[in-house]
Amino acid sequence: MEKGQLPKLYNYDGRMYKMQSIMGVFERDNHSKEIKLCAKEDNSQARKRGGTKKFTSCDQRGRKVNSTGYLLDERGNIIDKSGNIIWRSHELLYNEPPKIFPFTEFSINWIKGTLDRDVTQNPRHDDEYDLEGQRINSMGYLIDSKDNIIDRWSKSILFKKDVLEDRFGQEAEIPYVFRSGKLKRPDDEIEKHLQKKLDKAMTRGRSGLAGGQDDSDDDDMLSDLEKIERRQKHKYGQMDDGHLAPMVDVEGQDIDDIAPDQEQRGLMGDLMMDHDEQFNDQPE
Amino acid sequence: MYFRDRDGNAVNQRGYLIDETTGDLRSQYTFDVVFKNYNLIGIGNSRFELPLPYRLERHNFNPHHCVGNFDYDDEDKPIILQDGEGNRIDKNFRPVNASGWLIDESENIIDNLG
Numbered sequence: 001m002e003k004g005q006l007p008k009l010y011n012y013d014g015r016m017y018k019m020q021s022i023m024g025v026f027e028r029d030n031h032s033k034e035i036k037l038c039a040k041e042d043n044s045q046a047r048k049r050g051g052t053k054k055f056t057s058c059d060q061r062g063r064k065v066n067s068t069g070y071l072l073d074e075r076g077n078i079i080d081k082s083g084n085i086i087w088r089s090h091e092l093l094y095n096e097p098p099k100i101f102p103f104t105e106f107s108i109n110w111i112k113g114t115l116d117r118d119v120t121q122n123p124r125h126d127d128e129y130d131l132e133g134q135r136i137n138s139m140g141y142l143i144d145s146k147d148n149i150i151d152r153w154s155k156s157i158l159f160k161k162d163v164l165e166d167r168f169g170q171e172a173e174i175p176y177v178f179r180s181g182k183l184k185r186p187d188d189e190i191e192k193h194l195q196k197k198l199d200k201a202m203t204r205g206r207s208g209l210a211g212g213q214d215d216s217d218d219d220d221m222l223s224d225l226e227k228i229e230r231r232q233k234h235k236y237g238q239m240d241d242g243h244l245a246p247m248v249d250v251e252g253q254d255i256d257d258i259a260p261d262q263e264q265r266g267l268m269g270d271l272m273m274d275h276d277e278q279f280n281d282q283p284e
Numbered sequence: 285m286y287f288r289d290r291d292g293n294a295v296n297q298r299g300y301l302i303d304e305t306t307g308d309l310r311s312q313y314t315f316d317v318v319f320k321n322y323n324l325i326g327i328g329n330s331r332f333e334l335p336l337p338y339r340l341e342r343h344n345f346n347p348h349h350c351v352g353n354f355d356y357d358d359e360d361k362p363i364i365l366q367d368g369e370g371n372r373i374d375k376n377f378r379p380v381n382a383s384g385w386l387i388d389e390s391e392n393i394i395d396n397l398g
Contacts (some may be wrong), residue, residue, distance in 0.1 A: 004381035006347070006393065019347050020383075025360050028353040030376065033396045035348045060356065069348045081360065099344045110336060151336035153325050158337050193327050 010100040011086050012163065012175035014182055021080040022070050022087075022097075024059030035069050038062070068095045090162045105186045106178050109194045110151050111141045111158055116205025125168035131201055137172040147171060152194075285330075296332040307331070349395040352380040 008016040026035035042056040059065050064072045073079045076089035078097055087097040113119075113130030119140040130136050134152075137143045144150050147170075149159040165173040177183065185191075207226075247255045260268060286294045286304055293312075294304040301310050307321035324331035325339070333339060352374025354362035362384035364372050372380050380386055385393045 004383050004385065004391070006385070020360075023347055023351075025356045026348070030353075033349075033353065033376070061360070068346055096344065096346065098341070101343055104340070104343060106340060154323065154335045156335070156337050158340065188333075189327060190325055190333060 007101050007103070010102070010177045010182060011097075012091055012100075012177055014177040014180045015086075017080060017086050021082075022078050024063055024065040024069050024071055025061060026059055026069060037065065037067070037069075066095045070095070070097070090160075100177060100183070102182065102184070104183050106183045107186050107191055107194075108174075108179065109191065109198060110153075111149050111174070112152070112198065113140050113142050114198060114201050115140055116201050120168070125170075138168040138170045139172040139174075141172065141174070149174065298332050300332070300334070309334075345395065349397075350385055350393055352376070352378055352384050352386055354384060 006019045008018055010016055024035075026037070028035055037057040038060065039055040040058045040062055042054040057065050057067065059069070059071070064074070066072050066076070066078075070078045070087075071081065073083070073085065077085045078087035078089075078092070080086055091097065113134055113136040114132050115130050115136075119125075119127040119136065120138070125138045127136060127138070127140070130140070130142070135143050135145075137147065137149070141149045142152055142155075144155065144157065147161045147164075148157045149161075149164065150156060151158050159174050161171050163175055164171040165175070167173040173179075204222075286296055286302055286307075287299075289295050289299070289301075294302050296302050296307070296309075301312055302308060303310050303315075303317065306317075307324075308317040309319040309321075309324065310316065311318050319335065319338075321331055323335050325333040325335055334342060352362065352364075353376050354364065354374055356362055362374075364380060364382070364384060365374065367373050367377070372382065374380050374384070374386075378386055379388075381391060381393070386395065388394050388398070
C-alpha cells in the first residue's frame with residue numbers, strides 16, 4: 001500500500017479496487033463540507049418514454065452518480081472510471097457498497113448452523129433445521145423466514161437473499177470473497193469457543209450419537225455411556241465361555257465389586273424381606 | 285473486567301469505550317449508550333464484541349466525508365494547496381495528505397468531524 005493511500009478493497013467477486021476509482025469529483029459546501037451534486041437531463045430510453053423531462057444526479061464531469069457520490073452506469077451499478085462494474089445495484093445498502101478490506105474479519109461459523117454432519121453431502125438437500133431447531137438453507141447456513149442469511153447470536157441479516165448464489169436449487173451460497181480465504185479469520189476466544197461447539201456436534205454425528213446440541217446434562221450422560229461402551233468393548237469384551245464380561249462403571253471398576261452404600265443396602269434388605277414373605281408364606 | 289485507555293476512559297478487552305457500571309458500549313462524544321451489554325457478543329456473561337452485522341460493517345464509511353475540498357485537474361487528481369510552511373491543505377485550510385485525504389497531526393486519515 002502506498003503511503004497516505006487507503007488500502008485497496010474487495011468487491012463480492014474478490015476483485016480488488018481502489019476507492020478513488022469509484023468516486024465522482026464534486027464541489028463541496030463550505031460549511032457542511034458535504035458534496036454538492038450536479039444535475040443533468042436524463043436521456044435514457046426509459047425516461048424518454050415517460051414524455052416529461054427528467055434529471056439525474058451527476059458529478060462535476062457530468063458522470064452519473066448516486067446520492068452518496070459513487071459513479072453509476074445506466075442500470076444503477078457502481079462502476080469505476082473505466083466503466084467496469086464493481087458493485088451491482090442489488091448489492092448496495094442505502095446506496096453505499098460494503099467496505100471489505102483484507103483486514104476485515106469474517107468467520108463462516110458466525111452463520112453456520114449447529115450440525116452433526118455436512119448437509120451439503122445430503123443428496124436430497126432437504127435439510128431444513130439444525131440441531132438447535134433453527135432454519136438452515138441447503139449450505140447449512142442459518143436463515144430467516146425470507147431465506148436471508150442471519151447470524152447465530154442476534155439473528156440479524158448478514159447476507160440478503162438477493163446477493164446469494166444458487167446452490168442445490170436454492171439461493172444459498174454467500175458471495176465468493178467471504179469463502180475465498182482472502183479475509184482475516186478472527187482468532188479470539190469467541191471463535192475458539194464456537195469452533196469447539198461446532199466440532200463437538202460434528203464429532204457426535206460421526207460417532208453415530210443422536211443430537212449434537214450443547215446440553216450439558218445430555219453431554220455428560222452420553223459421554224459416560226461412551227466411556228462404558230468403550231471399556232466393555234476393548235478391555236473386557238466377550239469372555240472365553242462366550243458370555244459378555246461383567247458391566248463396569250465409568251472408572252472401569254466391575255459393578256459387582258462396588259460395595260453398596262447404606263441406602264442401597266436398606267433397599268436390598270427390603271427387597272429380600274418382600275421376597276421371603278412372598279415365597280415362604282405360600283400355601284403348600 | 286475493564287481497562288483504561290490513554291485518556292483514562294474505561295474500555296473493555298477489545299478497546300471499546302464502556303460504562304464501567306453496566307458494561308454498555310458508549311459514544312466517545314456524548315456518553316450515550318450505543319450498544320447495551322446484553323446485545324454484545326461474548327462467552328457466557330462476559331460480553332465484549334460488537335453484535336453483527338456491525339462487527340462486519342465496522343469499517344464502512346462514505347469516502348467523500350474523508351476527502352478535502354479541492355479543484356480537480358483533467359485526470360481527476362485533486363489540486364492540493366500549501367500553507368506558508370509548506371504543509372498540504374485543502375481549500376478550507378484543513379491538513380490533507382498527498383492523495384487529498386483529510387489527516388490529523390499523526391497523519392491518520394480522518395473524516396469531516398475529525
